[in-house]
Amino acid sequence: MGHDSAGTDGASRRIPEATVARLPIYYRALVDVADRDVTTVSSDRLAELAGVNAAKVRKDLSYLGTYGTRGVGYDVKQLLAEISRDLGLTHDWAVAIVGLGHLGQALADYRGFGARGFRVAALFDADPAKIGRQVGGLEVSPAASIRAVASERGVRIGIIATPPHVAQAVADDLVAAGVSSILNFAPALLSVPGGVSLRKVDLAVELQILAFYQSRRSVPAAGG
Amino acid sequence: MGHDSAGTDGASRRIPEATVARLPIYYRALVDVADRDVTTVSSDRLAELAGVNAAKVRKDLSYLGTYGTRGVGYDVKQLLAEISRDLGLTHDWAVAIVGLGHLGQALADYRGFGARGFRVAALFDADPAKIGRQVGGLEVSPAASIRAVASERGVRIGIIATPPHVAQAVADDLVAAGVSSILNFAPALLSVPGGVSLRKVDLAVELQILAFYQSRRSVPAAGG
DNA sequence: AGGAGCTTGTGCATTCGATCACGAAGTCGG
């Protein structure tokens, strides 16, 4: 869902999309248990921590290659290293944030990304009042310089937090700068060339989904 | 994904979860075309605007009841009304935001919710420095008062934007206040009683998923 | 050494969602 253009030609093993989406959850759970000096976890325990089924955990991990020991469980450190490697968290990911409004500033100030190898490397805005200001310790560059600055700084992931009507133009600039992964917060449909991954986060949609189910619950059987 | 405890007993027609998740997208697309004084849309056109398959659009809309005219398409106004009704956007949804940090403030300041019937009705934070301050035109109440204030103001949707370690306690308070829909931004696994809908937005997970696919692309076949 | 007790890895059935393909039903021009 939301993601297209996955690894077309199977790199080594093909990992199902649903599994990929759970790897970060396992990763976080493993970091937690590693902090408590636990050396092994069972699929049962990990499933509980991640809020999923134990069989699913085992099947998911089996896609990464086999690292569990029957009768014992998984070695936490080893599994952590394996997931890290597969998620590419051993790399350094330069991230650019475009649109330093309410949301963009919150993202720029967020201190939770660095821990996972993500580093905010560039900030862009079109508003002259914002350009040149410091946000989260980094200077805001003009939106017109996206192509030059983003490619120069080796940005690989772009985050779009602009109003929706300029989102496509921003995406085009990011792609032109060599960015091939985009996370879009603007409620707009973006089209990107093949080979570029695109994911969307839409808060209004989330609320509306909640509203749907709650409506159903409140009015269980109209005219029943 | 992420959603559980849907309408257990089929209210009238059972609408698949995947369809529910697309209704807000159709809704937004329809609002756009309605602005341009277009009176009907075909499933093809709507599919294009929503970025999905045309057959999927038709099947999705068929779950709401039949409102299209063969040979013509769908009446925009009528369809808009129908989706509005199904998503419960005709109601007034009182929303509470808990945790007025970077993210919570961005949400509180956001002017895009009101348009869809969502109204921020209460703000909560545990930090004495924040309590009593105005954010987005509303005063921040103490976190200790969640149960009293949220239920008094008829809050139906709770947004959690606190640090992860207090998220469960906040969720419990919200549920105790009668909130039965929760949107969680904290990277923590929450458990809620049956009958409460829970959705999660996890930005770090989104980035990690992007990183995964990009890693695969950059290193297509190590040792090739 | 041998067996009891766990826990993994995976084949299989089932459920869910996406897409195709086509009959049904409407419009419109003559």
Add this chain to the structure above:
DNA sequence: CCGACTTCGTGATCGAATGCACAAGCTCCT
């Protein structure tokens, strides 16, 4: 009124994902 054309509604098919159930494999105790 009729036939060509458009577009909907949906049965059928296909593929992905989930979860069960159990054999295989490891550890540890006796």
